[in-house]
Amino acid sequence: MKHLLINLVSRGTEMNFVGFRSDVRTLDEPTWLTKNTMAAGFKTAEPLEYHRSFLKENCRPDGRELGEFRTTTLNIGSISTADGSALVKIGNTTVMCGIKGELANPPVDAPNKGYIVPNVDLPPLCSSRFRPGPPGERAQAASQFIADVIESSAVIQKEDLCIVKGKLCWVLYCDIMCLDFDGNLLDACLIALLAALKNARLPEVTVNKETEAPEVNLESRRSLNIHKHPVGASFIVFDDSIMIVDPTAEEESLSTATITVVTDEEERLCALHKPGGTSLSGEKLQNCISRATTRHKEVRKLIDKVIQSAKTPK
Amino acid sequence: MPTDTKRVRGPEVSQSPSLFLCKTAAKKSTASNDARVDGRQRGQVDVRSVFVRCGLISQAKGSAYIEAGNTKLICCVYGPRETERKDETDMKSGRLITDMRFAPFSCRERGSWIQGSDEKDLSLMLLESLRPGVCLQKYPRSQIEVNVMVLENDGAVLAHAVTCASMALADAGIEMYDLVLGCSIRQEGATYLIDPTFLEENGCNLASGSRENLGSLTVAFLPSLNQISGLQSDGEMGEDTLTGGVRTCIEGCFKLYPVIQQALSKAVRRKAPPSES
């Protein structure tokens, strides 16, 4: 039996990402915080001050440095009803992506292309801040962002999804669902999407010459051609000046701006997404970009390792 | 159908590739009648081995994950918090809200993001099965939300949803009279298939051609009170078969019981480790 989550808990391929700074320092929390039983109350009553007291010491309440990502784990192919699937955990944030291929007529304005339809859902299950019903603004903005990255990076060439020009093509429904929302949704969604696309196997389709009806052979499947590997890195700005990487939900809610940088393996940028907030100088943006390129290498290594271990029989 | 403006839209129509399967692929294994596809035996209380874990979701008050064969479900409990509907007449006891959904990739055919009527039916059945187990009078003017997400549907989802939800409620520290366990069977003539898979549930490999006593049965059971809180049956079954089926389901629940207890005590131990002294 293939346990989906136990993989993550115990056997999962884990990688610890180290921050900008090479010196490893022990976490020295402000002593009056750790010793004081009021600490929990302080956190609830004055969250901003609580975080400030940690940031003054160049660390965060969860023990990370400012430029440190949380442990990222990846599990692929655990959903057998999907053509490709991946489950990503960045710290507590858990995102699952399932890909299902369906057949359709190609778009009229591009008869040699297929469709990729990404959607992000934030069900009430993942956090108490989301209500049941149609997706809220946050989920819609995330869906649009993922769609834009797919378009910008050309992770899959839509021409590859065409089966018969003007007649038949694949529609890749990439449904991304957040199971546990603890910040940095966009990074997790991108890793889940990329890993699921790499995991996806579509059945072979031939068109019967006499009836012109498609025939599907589930026995022979082939994987998708992944052209680029877009990987994101998200940052928040705290108190208009301090940059923090990979924010938790709490840090996000206290931030004054968020930035997501998406890079590909050629160190080109696929997206520099900063929806408003505090203004940043070009220099600070440059710092984000260089952190994003190192993050890209780390995530690529993780994905390759997991895909490799999935191929070798256990 | 009105267009969905809140999601990225695909083509107007698209078909699942399973509609265009080559005919040659459909071949039936005519092995022994007693063996099921996954190696279990018909007519025996042989539930799929389950993997359960509590407290995986950091944001929720309580959560549980259950995996039985390929069926995978996750459940989160939020609350008790102030009720949203203040106009409700009965403020003396708490309100239980259930929401059961299938992930779009959880079934063989891709599902829609919009909640269908079957999801609403299942939510309601889940609610009715859970309610007798929860001490709702302890939570006046408040509501407790139970969200179930089916990640992969390989049969008997309602039964496992009941088990998973009651575990999540217990993990959230909601006061309960008893756990609620669920078990399903599929009746096929004289024999039955306990904890059926998706294919078995839909009668894809029907052993005999008989159309008598064909149906499905799901029972929600309170094991230490020895009471049934929910019973859902469809198809046509004789009285004896039905009572026999209920008995089989209870037997199935008892097989599940120790595993659930173990997982819960493990979760409690993790939350509050026994003091060293």
Place this chain on the structure above:
Amino acid sequence: MPSSLSAQNKNKRRQFPATVFWFSLGIVMEVCGSSSPTLREFGCEQNLLSRPDGSSSFVQGDTSVLAGVYGPAEVKVSKEIYDRATLEVVMQPKVGLPTVRERAREQCVRETCKASLLSTLHPRSSLTLVLQVVHDDGSLLSCFLNSACMALMDAGLPMSCLFAGVTCAIDTDGQVITDPNAAQEKESRALMTFAIDSTERRVMMSSTRGSFTVHELQQCIAVSQKASDKIFQFYRDSVRRRYSKTL
């Protein structure tokens, strides 16, 4: 400059009785010529709608957006924020219903406005910004931002800084085109829209399409910063012209 400007605006209604106010409603419409970095001809008309508290229509070439601001007004209890105003941005496309794309743009404009507005001065109140596309001929997001800024100024809301939206396209030869039209956008390899603030000329918002190098990004930011000067100058001139008659 920005702070004095908002102070002027805020006092507008208190100083003039309604009749005089009508007189001061003289239309401010002007056109800015083009030099390097080239922007299409742009212009703006403020206070053209009677119902909203502030309104503007911003035109960049053939792209045109109408903006209306309502507030500070009473806020729904569920949306109330105890220490600041709740800002809502609604974007209406030319035809049909708003889609996911509009929702993502709403988020960009809202967060930009939020950062520049001094919303703590109006706690527990609501601000609503409605943006209506009149015609889309490229650089729509930057036009949204510019019209939003002009409308907020017209409403006399206190702001810490102004912002200007600039869209840059990189064509297949690697040339940077500022303020592209729809055809240029379609042919471009990458498209970036930035919101630049008026105090330090830094990047408040960024939204990109297509892939590009870090060098190209820095180049586009620099060009946008230069182009934003023109827009800020335009803001200043139009406000000066408008209030010179009344002050």
